[in-house]
Amino acid sequence: MGARELGLPERVGPVTGMPRQVTIWEVGPRDGLQNEATTVPVEVKLEFLDRLAAAGLTTLEATSFVHPKWVPQLADAEELLERLRRVAGVRYPVLVPNERGLDRALAAGVRHIAVFGSATQSFAERNLNRGFDEQFAMFEPVVSRARSEGVDVRGYLSMCFGDPWEGVVDPAQVVRAGRNLLDLGCTQLSLGDTIGVATPAGVERLVTAFTSAGIDVAGLAVHFHDTYGQALANTCAALRLGVSTVDSSAGGLGGCPYAESATGNLATEDLVWMLDGLGIDHGVDLDALVATSTWLAGRLGRPSPSRVVRALGG
Template identity: 65%
Template sequence: MTVDRLPGLPSAVTICEVGPRDGLQNESALVPAAVKVELVERLADAGHTVIETTSLVRPDRVPQLADAEEVLRRLDRRPGVRYPVLVPNQRGLARALDFGVTDIAVFASATEGFARANLNRSVGESLELFAPVVARAREAGLNVRGYLSMCWGDPWQGEVSLRQVIAIATRLFNLGCTELSLGDTIGVATPGRVVALLDGLVAADVPLGRIAVHFHDTYGQALANTLAALQRGVTTVDASAGGLGGCPFAKSATGNLATEDLLWQLDGLGIHTGVDLTKLAETSAWLAGHLGRPSPSRTLRALTGA
């Protein structure tokens, strides 16, 4: 591939691969634990260094990830690779610590409607729930990612004001999170609004180096939004192998930004990720076979026909 750099872009980007958790949680069919473990190991083989592995939530809430403990038991965790696990509360954190997890994530909302749908709590109540989880995790030496969903819009409220998002984002970050991931859960953001939120957070003393972006491609804006964020200084991008994912608690949330599509862009810009596109495409095509349907990733289809 010909490399043509653009000014103002980072030389390297960390991809947080969210397919095994955020991707598979929205599948209608249950994926066997053995397949999930092989998926994570294939992603590591492809060069991923951050692979969100599973979620220690109640099985009745997300039955697709009810086998989380089995996956963690069977997984061969490699040096140099981080395997974040989503935890909902202190009980989930205790389970994570029992399995030797070194990275966790908590999942908050910028809107009351989604907080109620996802956590059955208000925004304020959910942050109170997470405060001791984050504090205990940090005391144990864990990295803690704070997800903030619905940063640009949600199905109940519509467009979400920047002031509202910045207020909640700073509260979440100040709990002690080591990273803040901004989620465009229903895919309505556009580049100008992405930059405006990033600028607002920097003005509120949240460092760009601690911010990640998590875009969904509902309106075809995920790559454009990613490029805008990179030009502003963000260096961590969430993506899902094969474009899997959505959100079981927000029905208008379609698939995540496909990792293959992201890699095609980053490779063409000469931005280092350490991820091998060919190996990743082979993995996503293999997974599409297990799921029994084609991938929505345009790059994957172009490379493999999957």
């Protein structure tokens, strides 16, 4: 039975104080699959991307050019991009860690990239082998070269709410890191709750800290993990503050290979169900998306953690 048959209300316009439209930044093909213990064939990844585009998602983070030693699951990045059937109107950004990764991305014809920074010293050291300030020096030639080539650059910022080695993260420190990425030339900043410890009050504090520092909320996105079941509540808090780009992963796949306590990302299906109930446009066919995640769960050999997939997928 589909979502509409189960009584999901017709859209009557967005709830007061919410955006009329939300862009869903689908990270499943990259962030969702990078932690899989067994190799996912490139044919499955390509069909996954095709199905996601057919379901109406317009931003699909396709893969990563991180060295295969660190993320072996995405070692097929070049092959995937060479064989990818690009759909008109769909963006296929890739994660780029450094200048070598940028070289590979440009050679593959990529037009949208993302760099992955840290709001804390400890995670920068573990994830990037750089200090807090040193990471921005590493990103500078990547961002400047990409922009000079006409490539759009997103900046991910991890550990924005809590860090397993440093504890609660000061919003002022997150704003400092975020401003550095924006000053380098990133056109959007995704605020990551990498270990899933954020609550709505913390989201309000952080987004307000950015806007109070003169940073336009239109340039902010949010990226929540559901470790403590707060991802949807946190998303609602961000929407009420004007954020209109939300990262999510089909089927709730994903985690972080450098933060063992991180569980799955916010499930795209759960996000879409909530947005439908709020009357917010997003352009995604929920039934097609559920069918996609049900199909992928079969290929991965385990059920999807998404509540909506479990409810609708049979």
